[in-house]
Amino acid sequence: MSDVTPIAAATTEESTQVVAEIVRETVRPGWRTRLAEQPALVLAGVLVVLYAVTVWKDDSLLTVNGVRSILLLACPLAVFAASQTLCMLTGGVDLSVAMTANFAAYVAANQSGRGPWIALAMALGVGVGVGAVNGLAVGVFKVNPLIMTIGMASVLLGVVTVGLRGWLAGSTDVLDVVRTVGSGTLIGPLPTNLLVWTGISLVLVLGLRSSGLGRVIYAVGDNQIACRLAGVRVWQVLLAVYVLSGLLAAIGGLLFSGTTGSVGVDQTNSYLLPSVAATVIGGTSILGGTGGYTGTILGALILTVLNRLLLRLEVSEAFRQILYGLIVLALAWSYVRLTGQKVREGGG
Amino acid sequence: MTTPLLLETSAVAKAFGAVVALRAVDLRVRPGEVHALLGANGAGKSTLVKILTGVLRADAGAIAIHGRPVALRRPADAQGHGLAPVFQDPAMAPDLSVAENLRLTRVDVPAVRRHLSDMDLGQLDLGEQVRDVPLPFLRMLDLARALAFDPQLLVLDEITAALPPDLSERVFAVMRRWKERDRAVLFISHRLAEVRAHCDMCTVLRDGRDVASFVPAEGGEGQIVAAMLGEAATVVREEARTRSATAVDVGDTALLEARNIGAGRHLEDVSLAVRAGEVLGLAALEGQGQDVLFDVLSGNRKADRGELVVDGVTVKAHHPFDVIRRGVVLVPSDRLQALLPQRSIRENIAAPLFNRVTRWGPINGREEGRRIDEAVQRLSIDTRAASQVRRLSGGNQQKVTIARWLARGLKVMLLFDPTRGIDVGTKHQVYDLVRALADEGAAIVMFTSELREIGLVCDRSAVLHNGRIVAELPADAGESALLRAAHGLETVPA
Known part of the structure; x- marks a missing residue:
């Protein structure tokens, strides 16, 4: 190369230094990189700050009762969000959770005369049945989950409305066991429904991480063709996911009816979109394949505290809604900003 | 100056x-x-x-x-x-026509046509949907598009x-x-x-x-x-593998047998049989039905006609699972098809272990780890970027798709152009592995677009033309004989 003069000027030493710096940042990362790799820490941080701000407006949150009320209200949301987490990990969503919950809780209260165990079994049966229909439609008949579950919600509303004049007619009486679990206190600030929530959390966090079903749920969300070629029957996985989603929705509905002590055909509907929001804020990808329930738990707590804060602000309901929406968007956006950088660069 | x-x-x-x-x-x-x-x-x-x-x-x-x-x-x-690039995978929207795709890139379409006819491809219909254009022609289109920028x-x-x-x-x-x-x-x-x-x-x-x-x-x-x-x-062995014909007693019954299989327009009538310990090479020009044949053999597509027999049992395959559970496994050429890009090497390799409902319970971490480590070591997979397989190099990704079947266990391995786009060193690892698997008693069917590989790895070869097997040749038949057969020309029996 003697006949050419090098023009581009950069030395190997400089480049080596730059690269070494990048590697050092990864191997012994600075606070920003570290945070990006620990989304749960970031979310916990957001929760603590939000809680502190809310305390400034409402110091009852420092009392045993205040803490208890947050946990009590977060529980049904977190259970609905558990449904969404499972569905979203496969790249789907379940917009029929609220109607499934209403239906299941109504059935349990209406059929309480048959004894608590039968009534409970019927309520859970409603959840499983609705989930099975959703799962078959999405898994076997390849209906888009969004469309299928919106349709299902609408069908359920119709079924309940018609049922009220026939087989669901008559008095409703929330079961004692549901009432106790839904509104009782375990000890100090811990409500009884926390027992159910903890159980669900353990099953989901451990199950997603180290069970065969957990693995295939992530796999289906990541690449369905690869699943098929690996011999995984995708429809079985989707069926299982939507059945679990329906079951969780029914449990959430029962817990809510236990807390309020009554049932109604649309009483949990306001939880539907927050359940999706809690999952997204918790870091589960809408497109499937990444995320988990730990983030969702924090997402549900964050939204519950946020709700409390907004209620304490002396502004109109409309403005409250706008603020809520903006904050949810900001949280989701900053989450992607913080953790999404590697996704954009990719390659190698 | x-x-x-x-x-x-x-x-x-x-x-x-x-x-x-x-x-x-x-x-x-x-x-x-x-x-x-x-x-x-x-x-x-x-x-x-x-x-x-x-x-x-x-x-x-x-x-x-x-x-x-x-x-x-x-x-x-x-x-x-x-600077104008033509990438490995042409980035085109499959549901649009070729012309619409070109317009998206604001390229001068008449110039693209001119370059196409310069390459003797003037007959390509730019109105056709991209998903219907075979990959080789898409690449040529992409080349013409790059040339149009002069x-x-x-x-x-x-x-x-x-x-x-x-x-x-x-x-x-x-x-x-x-x-x-x-x-x-x-x-x-x-x-x-x-x-x-x-x-x-x-x-x-x-x-x-x-x-x-x-x-x-x-x-x-x-x-x-x-x-x-x-x-x-520094020294890479280029000579043909010494085939250890005695390693396994080649039985009379075929592990995998296709009898008069036909499917769709592109696969007319194919019969072939592979025995334990044997590597069958499949050669064909582009678009002779080899992809359909592999889809049928791997259970990914139902055959219209004919019979698939695995280890003496006739299999009606409705899903890849039906052949996988009998030990017939596929390594597709497109690694993106086989991998879970956002998941770890470990989860990718373990994926086939959970393909039945009875395996959906808790995972025995130690047992899983042992199987995976074995496969990772055997293929010497570079695990530095183990948390997401999309960060791995192409060769390492291909190793992961092979490793998952080693971890699961197999009787018949179907390899579709397994060394496409991977480097010499990794290619030779693949060759060695294929021979080793055969020596351990597996039956292998390998399609390759590099004819040289047939002499290097296979025991015998079959040539596919217009959806039919037109010739069966010994491994040492040579590239020119394979090429003649692949073009549908008569081959002189060796």
Whole structure:
């Protein structure tokens, strides 16, 4: 190369230094990189700050009762969000959770005369049945989950409305066991429904991480063709996911009816979109394949505290809604900003 | 008077987290030169190409074009400076027509047509939907699209991988034309014979550095391979594997047998049988029904006619699971089809272990770990970027798709062009592995678009033409006999 003069000027030493710096940042990362790799820490941080701000407006949150009320209200949301987490990990969503919950809780209260165990079994049966229909439609008949579950919600509303004049007619009486679990206190600030929530959390966090079903749920969300070629029957996985989603929705509905002590055909509907929001804020990808329930738990707590804060602000309901929406968007956006950088660069 | 270089990079570097793709690369391309960029998988070729075409930004280093320093921040910058890439996977929207796709890129469509007819492809219908155009033609279209920008430097990233020989020839003609116009071509290929025959200069990357730069025709394949692999493996065995016919008593019953299988328009009537310990090579030109045949054998598609027999049992396959549970497994050529890109190496390898409901319970971590470690070691998979397989190099990804079946266990392995786009070192690992699996009693069916591989790895070969097996040849039949048969010409029995 003697006949050419090098023009581009950069030395190997400089480049080596730059690269070494990048590697050092990864191997012994600075606070920003570290945070990006620990989304749960970031979310916990957001929760603590939000809680502190809310305390400034409402110091009852420092009392045993205040803490208890947050946990009590977060529980049904977190259970609905558990449904969404499972569905979203496969790249789907379940917009029929609220109607499934209403239906299941109504059935349990209406059929309480048959004894608590039968009534409970019927309520859970409603959840499983609705989930099975959703799962078959999405898994076997390849209906888009969004469309299928919106349709299902609408069908359920119709079924309940018609049922009220026939087989669901008559008095409703929330079961004692549901009432106790839904509104009782375990000890100090811990409500009884926390027992159910903890159980669900353990099953989901451990199950997603180290069970065969957990693995295939992530796999289906990541690449369905690869699943098929690996011999995984995708429809079985989707069926299982939507059945679990329906079951969780029914449990959430029962817990809510236990807390309020009554049932109604649309009483949990306001939880539907927050359940999706809690999952997204918790870091589960809408497109499937990444995320988990730990983030969702924090997402549900964050939204519950946020709700409390907004209620304490002396502004109109409309403005409250706008603020809520903006904050949810900001949280989701900053989450992607913080953790999404590697996704954009990719390659190698 | 010195001629300014057309392209010069100086100490270009790029790191993805802890994985350093490029440490410091100097590349010098003169006008009127076809310059080969070579290197093993993970050496940094793709990253360098992405930097040169503005897809990625270098972390350090400088780039000059015609003597002037330039900043390539986005693909439009690179295009403005006369750099036009043709990538490994043509990025086109499958549901749009070819013409609509071209319009999206704001290219001069008449110019694309002109370049197509220059390449004797004037008959291509630009109104056709992209999903209906076979991949080789898409690549040629992508080439014509790049040419329409009339670039100073044409960057061809593995364009000849998966191109049939006649189309490859047309690519070489384009390269010669570009050279005569005193422009330049940066040519990336794993086919060293092509490099030796068509390139004036080559630069070899290893481990993110440029380690050698020489005239390939003088150095020969030996020097290239030595530079690519470093001291550790200066000698790569190119001679045919010594086939240990005695390793397994080749039984009379076939492990996998296809009887008069036909499906769709492209697969007429195929019968073949593979016994334990045997590697059957399948050769065909592009589009002779080989992909349909593999889809049927792997249970991914139902056959319209005929019978599939696995280890003496007739199998009605409705889903890949139906053949996988009998030990018939597929390694597809498109790694993106087989992998879970966002999941870890471990989860990718373990995926087939959970393909039945009875395995959905808690995972025995130790048992799983043992199986996976065994497979990872056997294939010497580089686990530095283990958390997401999409960060692995192509060769490592291919190893992961093979490893999952080793972890599961197998009787018959179907390999569809398993070495497409992977480097020499990894190719030889694949060859060795295929022979070893056969010696352990597996039956192997391997389709390859590189005919040389049939002599290297297979015990015998079958040639597919127009959806039928037109010839069965011994492994040592030679490339010309295979080619004649693949074109549907009579073969003289050996």
